[in-house]
Amino acid sequence: MYDLLNGLRVVEGAAFIAGPSCGLYFAQMGADVIRFDTIGGGPDYRRWPVTPNGDSLYWEGLNKGKRSIAIDLGRPEGRELAVALATAPGDEGGLFLTNYPERSFLSHAALAARRPDIITVRVMGWADGSPAVDYTVNAAVGVPDMTGPADDPRPVNHVLPAWDLLGGAYAAFAMTSALLRRRTTGEGAEIRVPLSDLAASSLSHLGSVAEVLATGDRPRMGNDLFGAFGRDFVTADARRLIVVAITPRQWSGLLATLDLTAAVAAIEAELGISFAQDEGLRFVHRARLFPLFEAAFAARDSSVLKPAFDAGGVTWGEYQTLHQAVTGDARLFTANPLFQTIRHPSGLTYPASGPAATLAGEPRRPLAPAPRLGEHSDQILAELLGLDSGAIGRLHDQGLVA
Known part of the structure; x- marks a missing residue:
């Protein structure tokens, strides 16, 4: 981890890969990333791969270095807490990352009514608001139809969620760009990052859109490198x-x-x-x-x-297999300075990666594991919302936080 973004506060209400990976990138560059989840965990809290005890290795991988608060988002009072966290005051706050639907209690309009300079980055499926995930978008743009053996017509789904990962990185870039503008003008921003648009624009940038219009769909060619x-x-x-x-x-x-x-x-x-x-x-x-x-x-x-x-x-x-790489490839894993061996919330101890970027000549800080769900609830309520111990205790008694 590095201290480039020390003092910056990002509130994250997101699940799956694109949104949480964006928050991860901010956290690993030093920002205070506060993730709120519903009590008991959101839709990605138990997502595979999991340990024999059912703990999600996926969740603790994407949430390293963040703080966690657990809120009952099914009740109006809990939703009000989430809105208050996203819009909490502070020059280095007012940055909200989400993949909640555009029309929800976390809409940009609702947040901007509380804090006009808020920057909302919303990762979406389709640009029109229709639901989608990486794999369904990939199928729609035709990449699986180009992938696989030349003598087999079946589409081949890719195991790497490329649009999700690109979405997280692009969302971080977009939020940082909006923050730089806000520091000059005081303006907030609503930024939408649909996976469908990421896929379409990427294929356009690579010349694939022009290619298919000029010559038709690219045929399957197995492992042959196209064009060289x-x-x-x-x-x-x-x-x-x-x-x-x-x-x-x-x-x-x-x-x-x-x-x-x-x-x-x-x-x-x-x-x-x-x-x-x-x-x-x-x-x-x-x-x-x-x-x-x-x-x-x-x-x-x-x-x-x-x-x-x-x-x-x-x-x-x-x-080589991933197991071979993880256990025997010094350049990638076993001697790579990106990795530090730490103990995780699952109770397992294994190497985890810090930021992929290296600041030449600057030491890496110790890597922080993912939090336990709700680990920082009381701390966050006191720091961001100014609640005293009595008010926080009443929220616990009412089952609004955990």
Whole structure:
């Protein structure tokens, strides 16, 4: 964790991935992120993966470093507490993150009536307010239809919730941008971040929208890298490696390392082309190239290829399971300074990640685990709402907080 946002206060009323990941990014850069949930936990409190005792590893992963208050949101008095927290005074407060429906007691209009300079960032499914999650949006934009083996027409759902993760990061960027404006003008803002718009805009930025209008849907091509040279190959010792050659240097280094320069030059002479000058031609003629590479990989052990690839400047990777990576890959996990081993609310002790960004030359602070549900209820009520112990006790007696 870092102290870049020390003093900033973000109130989070959100569930699942996009909203909580946004809050996580703020917390890991030093902001005070206060998450409110209904008593007993919201819809993501028991979400898988879970421990044998039913504690959500997902929940405690996305809520590291936050503070937690548990409120009975089913009663008007509880909803009033949530609104009061979101609109609590303070120059560095008034930042509210949510995925509650636009038309609810947490609407921006209702919050702005209490605090005109509030910045509300609302993560949504569809831009029109219709419900959606990452996987349904992904199906709608056609990515699963492009994914998978060329000889199997079934769509392939991706296990990585890309739009959710992008949504959390984009929401953090949007909130920070609005905060910078507020510091200059005093204006609040209502920012909506629909997953549907994130997906559509991302595909537009990547040229995919223009591509499909010009040439139609992209066909399935298995593990072949679109538009350049890249694919997985099996070595003599049955290891599976992926190589990618986009730049001329990557291409020439790959050919030299595999002793394929002459064989590839013969294909170039036959076709009257230069693979070195045009990465797209390597993709167009991959059916001619792949057999050469398959044979070259099949004749060499991975223990020979890996150091040779490194020496030759080849861009490569080895396929491994997540368990193999977590337990044996020093660059990713076992020796990565992003990770610290801490004890979590589930009672388990395991490595957890701090912020993905590294501030060069600045030490990382100790990583804070996720809170227990409602762990900071009394503290938050006293600090933000100025309630004394008697008032807080009465809220407990009435079952409004826990």
